[in-house]
Amino acid sequence: MDEIRIAKRVIGTGYPAMLIAEVAQAHDGSLGMAHAHIDAAADAGADAVKFQTHIASEESTFDEPFRVKFSDQDVTRYDYWKRMEFSPAQWAGLAQHANDKGLCFLSSAFSVAAVNLLETLSMPAWKIGSGEFRSAELLNAMMRTGKPILYSTGMSKWSEITSVVNTLRERNHPFALFQCTSQYPTPSESVGLNVLEEFHRRYACPVGLSDHSGKIFAAMAAMARGANLIEAHVTFDKRMFGPDVPASITFAEFALLAKAREEFHLMNTRPVDKDRMAEQLSNMRELFTKSIAPARELRAGDILVESMLVPKKPGTGIPYSARHQLLGRRLLKDVGPERLLRWGDIGENDA
Numbered sequence: 001m002d003e004i005r006i007a008k009r010v011i012g013t014g015y016p017a018m019l020i021a022e023v024a025q026a027h028d029g030s031l032g033m034a035h036a037h038i039d040a041a042a043d044a045g046a047d048a049v050k051f052q053t054h055i056a057s058e059e060s061t062f063d064e065p066f067r068v069k070f071s072d073q074d075v076t077r078y079d080y081w082k083r084m085e086f087s088p089a090q091w092a093g094l095a096q097h098a099n100d101k102g103l104c105f106l107s108s109a110f111s112v113a114a115v116n117l118l119e120t121l122s123m124p125a126w127k128i129g130s131g132e133f134r135s136a137e138l139l140n141a142m143m144r145t146g147k148p149i150l151y152s153t154g155m156s157k158w159s160e161i162t163s164v165v166n167t168l169r170e171r172n173h174p175f176a177l178f179q180c181t182s183q184y185p186t187p188s189e190s191v192g193l194n195v196l197e198e199f200h201r202r203y204a205c206p207v208g209l210s211d212h213s214g215k216i217f218a219a220m221a222a223m224a225r226g227a228n229l230i231e232a233h234v235t236f237d238k239r240m241f242g243p244d245v246p247a248s249i250t251f252a253e254f255a256l257l258a259k260a261r262e263e264f265h266l267m268n269t270r271p272v273d274k275d276r277m278a279e280q281l282s283n284m285r286e287l288f289t290k291s292i293a294p295a296r297e298l299r300a301g302d303i304l305v306e307s308m309l310v311p312k313k314p315g316t317g318i319p320y321s322a323r324h325q326l327l328g329r330r331l332l333k334d335v336g337p338e339r340l341l342r343w344g345d346i347g348e349n350d351a
Contacts, residue, residue, distance in 0.1 A: 001169075001172075001174060001175070001204070001205055002204050002205060002206065003015075003206065004148045004174040004175065004176055004206055005148070005174070006018065006048075006104060006124050006125045006148055007104050007124040007125075009047065009104070011148075011176060011206045011228050011229060012206050012228055013226065013228070014269055015228070015265075016261055016262065016265040017208075017223050017227055017228055017229060017230050017261050017264070017265070018047045018048065018208075018228065018229045018230070019045065019046050019047045019048070019229075019230050019232075019254075019257060019258055019261060020046065020047065020048040020049070020050050020106065020229065020230065020231040020232070021037070021040075021041035021044065021046040021048070021049050021050065021232065021234045021251075021254060022050045022210075022231050022232060022233045022234060023037045023041075023049060023050060023051050023052075023233075023234065024050075024051065024052050024233060024244050025052060025084050025242060025243070025244060026233070026234065026235055026240065026242055026244055026245075026248065027051075028241060028242055029083040029084050029085075031086060031090055031093075031094075034051065034086070034094055035093075035094065035097055036236075037049065037234065038094065038097050038098050038101055038103065039101065040234070040236065040251045041101075041103060041234065041251070041254075042101035042102060042103055043251070043255075044234075044251045044252075044254040044255040044258060045254070045255055045257075045258025045259070045261075046103060046254065046258070047103070047104060048103055048104035048105070048106050049098050049103045049104075049105060049106070050106040050107060050108065050127060050231065051094065051106070051107040051108075052084075052107060052108045052110065052129070053086075053091065053107045053108065053109050053110065053114040053117060053118055054081040054084050054085060054110055054114070055081075055085060055110075055111055055113050055114050055117070056078050056079075056081035056082040056085065058110075058111035058112070058113040058114065059081070059110045059111040059114075060077060060078045060081050061078065062076050062078050064076070064077040064078060065077060066080070067184075067243065068184075068243040070241075070242065070243045071241075088117055088120065091107070091117060091118070091121060092120075092121055095121040095122075095123070104124060104125075105121065105123060106123060106124075106125060106127055106150075107123065107127070108127045108128070108129045109126065109127075109128075109138060109142070110129070110132065110138075111138075112137055112138065112141045115138065115141040115142060116141075119145060123147070124147060124148075125147050125148040125149070125150055126142040126145070126147055126148070126149045126150065127149075127150045127152070128142070128149060128150070128151045128152060129152055130152040130153065130154030130155045130156070130180055130182045130210075131154075131155060131182070133153070133155055133156045133160055133164070139164070139167065143168070143171060143173050146173070147174075148173075148174040148175060148176065149168065149173065149174070149175045149176075150175070150176050150178060150208070150229070151164060151175055151176070151177055151178065152178040152180050152210050153177060153178060153179060153180065153195075154178075154180040154181055154182035154210065155182050161177070162202070165177075165203050165205070175205060176205060176206035176207060176208055176228065176229060177199045177203065177205055177206075177207050177208070178207070178208045178209065178210040178229065178231065179192050179193070179195040179196055179199065179207065179208070179209055179210070180209065180210035180211065180212060180231075181212065182212070183212060184212050184243070184244065184246060184247040185212055185213055185214040185215075185246045185247040186211070186212040186213045186214075186218075186247070187213075188213060188215075188217065188218065191209075191211070191213060191218045191221075193209070193218070193221055193222055193225060196209065196222060196225060196226070196227055197225070200226075206228040206229065207227060207228055207229070208222075208227055208228055208229025208230060208231060209222040209227050209229075209230055209231070210231040211230065211231065211232045211233070212233065212247040213247070214233075214246050214247050214248055214249060215249065216232075216249055216253045216256055216257060219232055219257050220257065220260050220264075223257075223260060223261055223264040224264055224268075226268060230257065230261075232248075232249050232254060232257065233247050233248035233249070234248055234249060234250070234251055234254055235248040235249070235250060235251075236250065236251065237250065238250065285315060286314055286315045286316050287313070287314050287315070288313070288314075288315070289313070289314070289315030289319075290311035290312055290313050290314075290315055290320050291311070291312065291313075291314065291315055291316060291317030291318055291319060291320060291340045291341075292309050292310075292311065292312075292317060292318045292319070292320050292322070292323055292326065292340065292341045293309075293310055293311070293312035293317075293337060293339065293340050293341060294308060294309070294310075294335045294336060294337045294341060295307065295308050295309060295310045295337060296308070296337055297334075297335075297336050297337070298331055298334065298335050298336075299331065299334050300331050300332055300333050300334050301330060301331060302330070302331045303328060303329070303330055303331075304326050304327055304328065304329050304330075304331065304346070305327060305328075306323065306327060309323050309326065309341075310337075312340065314340075316340070317340035317341060317342065318340070318341055318342070318343065326341070326346060328349050329346050329347060329348065329349050330346075330347040330348070331345060331346060331347070332344070332345055332346065332347045333345050
């Protein structure tokens with residue numbers, strides 16, 4: 001299953017990488033900011049915009065600690081998830097806005113209740129975040145819909161990834177695997193681009209990079225190496241508020257990824273035949289190669305020796321590699337170093 005389909009888009013080798021703008025909690029609980037991120041993602045050339053659907057009472061308790069205690073606004077992590085909630089009608093509005101902008105609407109579900117809510121929005125695929133690698137209930141709920149699963153592996157061991165893949169394959173369920181590293185931001189040496197090739201080798205499935213580096217280089221390198229999907233956290237400005245900002249790129253940077261995606265696709269899918277290309281460059285070959293020219297002023301009657309011959313541009317005259325054919329032959333005309341030698345300048349061999 002080396003290809004999957006998300007809405008009308010085919011994901012796999014030979015197709016442009018799908019670019020997902022990850023909003024996550026960058027909206028900071030503001031519905032207006034969430035909608036603003038959709039507009040910006042569309043303007044930046046994203047194929048999809050992705051949120052996270054948190055329902056505090058279904059996924060968390062007061063015992064959950066903060067990953068980053070970034071604000072005094074929320075006393076507990078539970079309070080933070082509560083503040084990030086939108087109502088079903090508000091989620092429906094976000095999904096419709098994304099669709100109206102030509103974007104695929106996605107949202108990571110963190111509870112079965114969130115899966116049930118998102119299923120009412122006709123979302124075309126599911127994203128499982130790295131922290132849900134032990135959440136069999138989520139995987140089962142998503143598989144029951146038959147829709148493709150985009151599985152992030154940021155906290156998973158190989159044995160755990162293989163177990164999930166086996167479960168999906170047993171049910172012939174479409175999926176893609178994301179390499180990511182659950183560090184925010186991820187240092188370049190921990191991005192793990194080598195894992196993309198290993199996913200291909202082990203599982204023969206579409207692969208992607210879920211990037212938390214806060215820079216554009218990892219995503220570009222992944223596309224150059226054939227990644228089928230790229231997910232990058234986005235922010236309007238590096239001075240914005242929130243725990244994900246250090247791991248995010250700006251929308252202007254995301255637009256660069258969109259431009260690079262088209263270029264990488266062309267380069268990766270247009271193999272070059274060197275012989276044919278050389279033939280197409282025949283004019284350039286003549287311009288840049290060299291022919292035989294006189295090394296100095298020569299007179300009619302001179303017998304040509306190698307010291308009289310030098311290579312000079314362009315390559316439209318007698319090839320310099322053929323100079324041995326001229327040695328010992330008598331010049332018929334006076335020639336100077338400012339032009340190439342011509343066959344008409346040269347008589348027969350004097351011997």
